[in-house]
Amino acid sequence: MSINNVHLATTIDTHTELHLVRPDPGLTHTYSNSTAHNIPEIAVSPSQGKFLSLLTTISSARNVLEIGTLGGYSSICFARALKAAAHNHNHDNGTNDQENEHKNTNGRSPRPKGKVTSIEIDPARRELSIQNLTHANVKVPEEAEVLLGAALDVLPRLGTEIEAGTRERFDFVFVDADWERQWEYFDWGVKLCKGRGSVVYVDNVVRALIEGGFVEGEGRGVGFREDREKEGERGEGLVEKVGRDGRVEAVVMQTVGAKDYDGFLMAVVK
Ligand SMILES: C[S@@+](CC[C@H](N)C(=O)[O-])C[C@H]1O[C@@H](n2cnc3c(N)ncnc32)[C@H](O)[C@@H]1O
Numbered sequence: 256m257s258i259n260n261v262h263l264a265t266t267i268d269t270h271t272e273l274h275l276v277r278p279d280p281g282l283t284h285t286y287s288n289s290t291a292h293n294i295p296e297i298a299v300s301p302s303q304g305k306f307l308s309l310l311t312t313i314s315s316a317r318n319v320l321e322i323g324t325l326g327g328y329s330s331i332c333f334a335r336a337l338k339a340a341a342h343n344h345n346h347d348n349g350t351n352d353q354e355n356e357h358k359n360t361n362g363r364s365p366r367p368k369g370k371v372t373s374i375e376i377d378p379a380r381r382e383l384s385i386q387n388l389t390h391a392n393v394k395v396p397e398e399a400e401v402l403l404g405a406a407l408d409v410l411p412r413l414g415t416e417i418e419a420g421t422r423e424r425f426d427f428v429f430v431d432a433d434w435e436r437q438w439e440y441f442d443w444g445v446k447l448c449k450g451r452g453s454v455v456y457v458d459n460v461v462r463a464l465i466e467g468g469f470v471e472g473e474g475r476g477v478g479f480r481e482d483r484e485k486e487g488e489r490g491e492g493l494v495e496k497v498g499r500d501g502r503v504e505a506v507v508m509q510t511v512g513a514k515d516y517d518g519f520l521m522a523v524v525k
Pocket residue numbers: 297298299322323324325326327328329330374375376377380404405406407431432433
């Protein structure tokens with residue numbers, strides 16, 4: 256085993272996706288339609304999308320908040336997982352998925368399908384994501400809604416709606432927008448969560464650390480720059496702030512694959 260094998264990462268992704276990520280025409284179309292509309296190829300990879308789906312399932316999430324929609328690829332992954340969870344629950348419970356009736360003929364209530372709420376700052380990308388979601392048979396806005404605006408404008412509105420009782424709290428938050436605001440989005444995510452056991456997942460934290468100048472040097476001299484504040488540069492970063500945040504337990508996992516060398520931070524609310 257050697258870290259030099261990382262050049263094989265894309266090949267390994269191709270092989271594992273072939274066997275483990277079922278073909279999904281809605282997702283395939285989202286990639287191709289986004290490329291056709293000159294959207295940059297910065298959506299999660301098929302493996303990453305599947306990973307997000309599995310995390311949604313194992314965390315029993317019902318309401319997902321996503322910051323950064325792009326063409327809707329990850330939104331579809333979340334919506335697929337929510338729909339499957341509701342379907343499986345209702346099947347086990349002897350109910351069907353119809354939500355138009357309060358109770359099924361056996362007197363039991365079906366589990367609500369759950370919903371993805373995604374925020375996108377770019378109107379053209381929002382429009383395209385709605386096209387892609389609809390093409391993937393995700394009902395907009397019942398199963399996934401895409402809110403237009405800068406996340407820091409939209410998030411307080413969601414907070415007000417939650418306080419007013421017109422919107423449910425979230426149990427899974429996926430932060431995937433501008434890297435400069437990762438801490439602010441994380442903080443809002445925790446505030447808008449249901450509470451213990453809710454998950455906040457921030458993508459691209461490793462690239463943000465590297466490209467943000469948090470690490471310097473080459474070879475054996477490489478090190479983490481602890482002197483940034485003294486130099487009047489960018490202050491504490493996401494990882495340091497989350498490390499001092501008593502509301503959560505968190506970890507950063509480094510990743511390699513078709514999307515290069517990167518990593519995510521995942522926090523669970525205590
Ligand atoms: C990496 S892409 C999201 C990819 C998407 N989650 C996926 O995997 O399919 C980031 C998106 O965040 C949007 N964005 C950037 N800054 C934003 C902000 N302040 N508020 C809301 N969205 C923002 C960008 O326009 C872009 O579409």
